[in-house]
Amino acid sequence: MNETEARLARIRGAVPARDHNARTIAALCSNPGCARRAVLDAAGVDKQRLAAYIDFPARFGQSQFAITRGNAFEAQVKANGCAELLRLLREKLGLPIPEVSYDDLELVGGNDSREVRYARSRSLLARAAASGAGAGTLFDHPLLRLEIGGRKAYLEPDLIAFQLHDRFHVVEIKSFAVIDGQADAGKVAAAVTQAAVYVLALRDLVTELGYAPEKVAHDVVLVCPENFSNRPTAVLVDVRKQLTVLKRQLSRLARIDELLAALPAELTFDLEVDDAGVPTRPAASVVEALRTVQARYTPECLDTCEMAYFCRDEARDDTAALGRTVRDELGGIESVTNVLGLANGSLAPAAEQVEAAQLLQMAARLREESLMAMLRGVAL
Numbered sequence: 260m261n262e263t264e265a266r267l268a269r270i271r272g273a274v275p276a277r278d279h280n281a282r283t284i285a286a287l288c289s290n291p292g293c294a295r296r297a298v299l300d301a302a303g304v305d306k307q308r309l310a311a312y313i314d315f316p317a318r319f320g321q322s323q324f325a326i327t328r329g330n331a332f333e334a335q336v337k338a339n340g341c342a343e344l345l346r347l348l349r350e351k352l353g354l355p356i357p358e359v360s361y362d363d364l365e366l367v368g369g370n371d372s373r374e375v376r377y378a379r380s381r382s383l384l385a386r387a388a389a390s391g392a393g394a395g396t397l398f399d400h401p402l403l404r405l406e407i408g409g410r411k412a413y414l415e416p417d418l419i420a421f422q423l424h425d426r427f428h429v430v431e432i433k434s435f436a437v438i439d440g441q442a443d444a445g446k447v448a449a450a451v452t453q454a455a456v457y458v459l460a461l462r463d464l465v466t467e468l469g470y471a472p473e474k475v476a477h478d479v480v481l482v483c484p485e486n487f488s489n490r491p492t493a494v495l496v497d498v499r500k501q502l503t504v505l506k507r508q509l510s511r512l513a514r515i516d517e518l519l520a521a522l523p524a525e526l527t528f529d530l531e532v533d534d535a536g537v538p539t540r541p542a543a544s545v546v547e548a549l550r551t552v553q554a555r556y557t558p559e560c561l562d563t564c565e566m567a568y569f570c571r572d573e574a575r576d577d578t579a580a581l582g583r584t585v586r587d588e589l590g591g592i593e594s595v596t597n598v599l600g601l602a603n604g605s606l607a608p609a610a611e612q613v614e615a616a617q618l619l620q621m622a623a624r625l626r627e628e629s630l631m632a633m634l635r636g637v638a639l
Contacts, residue, residue, distance in 0.1 A: 262516075263515065263516045263519065266516075266519050267301055267302040267303070267515070267519075268302075269526075269527050269529075270298065270302040270304065270526055270527055270528055271302040271303055271304050271527075271528065271529070272304075272527055272528060272529025272530065272531075273529060273532075274305065274529075275303075276302070276303025276410065277303045277304060277305045277306075278303075278412065278413070279300070279405075279407050279412035279414075280412075280414060280415065281414050281416055281453045281456040281457060282449075282453060283300070284405070284407065284412070284414075284456045284505070284509075285449065285452040285453045285455070285456050285505075286563040286564060287300065287505075287508045287509070287512075288452055288501065288504045288505055288508055289559055289560070289562075289563040289564075290555055290557060290559065290560055290563070290564070291504065291507065291508045291511065292555045293554055293555040293556075293560075293564075294518055294552055294553045294554070294555070295549065295552040295553060295554040295555075295566065295570070296554075296564060296566070297511060297512055297515065297518060298515070298518055298519070298522070298552050299528070299552075299566070300407070300512065301407075301512050301515040301518075302528075303410065304528050306564070306565035306566050307565040308530075309528060309530075309545065309565075309566070310565045310566050310568065310569055312530060312538060312542060312545060313542045313545050313546050313549075313569060314542065315566070315568040315569035315572065316568070317564075317565040317566075317567070317568070318561075318568070325434070328434050329417075329433070329434040331434075332432065332434040332484060332489065332491070333417055333432045333434075335489065335491070336432050336482055336491050337399060337419070337432075340359075340361040340397075341359075341361060341397050341399070341419065343491060344397075344419065344430065344482065344491075344493075345359060347482065347491060347492070347493040348480070348493070351492060351493045352480070352493060352495060354423060356423065359396070359397055359421070360396050360397070361396075361397045361399065362383055362396060362397065362398050362399065363399040363400065364376060364379055364380050364383070364398060364399060364400050364401050364402065365399065365400040367379045373402060373413045376402040377402045377403075377404055377413060379402075380398065380401040380402045380403070381464060381467075381468075383396070383398060383401075384398070384401065384420070384427070384461075384464060384465070384468070385468050387422050387427075388422070388427075388465060388468060388470055388474065390422075396421060396422055397419050397420075397421045398419060398420045398421065399419055400415065400416070400417070400418075401416075401418075401420055402414070402415060403416065403457060403460035403461055403463075403464060404460060404463070404464070405456070405459060405460040405463060405509075406463075406509075407509065407512060414456065414457065414460055416431075416453075416457050417431075417432055418430050418431055418432065418454075418457055419432075420457075420461060425474075426473070426474055426475065426476045427461060427465065427474060427475045427476065428475075428476045428478065428479065428480060429454055429457045429458050429461060429475070429476075429479045429480070430479070430480040430482060431450055431451075431453065431454040431457070431479055431480070431481050431482070432482045432483075433446070433450045433481065433482070433483050434483070434484065435447075435450075435483060435484075436483060436484045436485070436486065436487070437483045437484070437485055437486070437492055437494075438486050438487070439486070442483060445562070447481075450481060451479070451481070451496050451498055451501055452498075452501045452505075454479040454481065454496070454498055454501075455479075455498040455501035455502050455505055456505065457479075458475055458476075458477065458479060458498055458502060459502060459505055459506070459509075461475045462474075462475045477497060477498055477499045477502065478495045478496065478497055478498075479495070479496050479498055480493055480494075480495060480496075481493065481494050481495075481496050522551060522552060523551055526548055526551060526552075527548065528545060528548055528549075530545070546569075549566075549569065550573070554566075554570045554573065554574070555579070556570040556571055556573070556574040556577070556579060556580055557579060557580075557582065557583060558580070558581075558582050575595075576594055576595050576596055577593060577594070577595070578592060578593055578594065578595055578598060579593070580595075581595075589615060592612060592615060598619060601615065601616040601619050601620070602616075602619040602620055602622065602623040603620075603623060604620060
């Protein structure tokens, strides 16, 4: 164990490191400037448990209904050797796939060990890559691997990777509906970023095998229900932008020692459990430790990070907590208290704040006039 690994182990405490999956890796892209998340994720800290202990539990996650619906839709698409998927690839996307072989890698001879599944996936992908453009092999649940902050993370995607025109493609199956050609923008963005995680992991694998990363296509196949039926439809989505963001953030985690150098040597988020497994460390001590690591809260964190409610409470006087648009419009005024002071004239603006102060005072007058007009209307 090197010095950085030992430091991260101390930060994590006497518990196993939390495993990453495509969803948590994709979430790293939502706020790449947050040192707190980078440190917690690099150390493998269980952020959900930590947030609950300090009384700021996460309030997001998939419902059991959504998970069941997603599993049912995936099973429908993959039934009979992926017959429905092949129809989509041929008819919807016009892909010439004359013959296809199918490999289910969820179990390998009844063995669900991650190491065994990864070795088998690697072996079959190597064989397909060597076979050339005519291989046409579908891989159901191939196990991939990606390095996150110096640790190997195994990814168990609900996807199929297949080879077409001498390149591998990633297929991402999601249960949210595409209605009249449109889908929820947030859900699409999350699905595309997760698919980019798989593309990156698959590119790492083919690079190990001696091929260029471009052996894996940057166009992924996104499969969703169409309109109000359960009939699937498919589109090709370019994930190059998401790949760029992912690479940048993962390289930042790889340089985690630079972040650790600025933190107290004794920093730890160990909850110090007793013999019964009950935490004995005071919650206030954990909060104090968290505040030594700089956070960068934005409203989007509420959808992607287990620590979001704690960070929001901590940033309640920070204009960034109101969103990037508000922060940018305020021209660098970082405190909500200062914004209100400039708006009501109780705070004298600095030279660079004069224009922003004039706009805030005008907005305050318009708000007051609107409220007075509304009150007069109610009185009448």
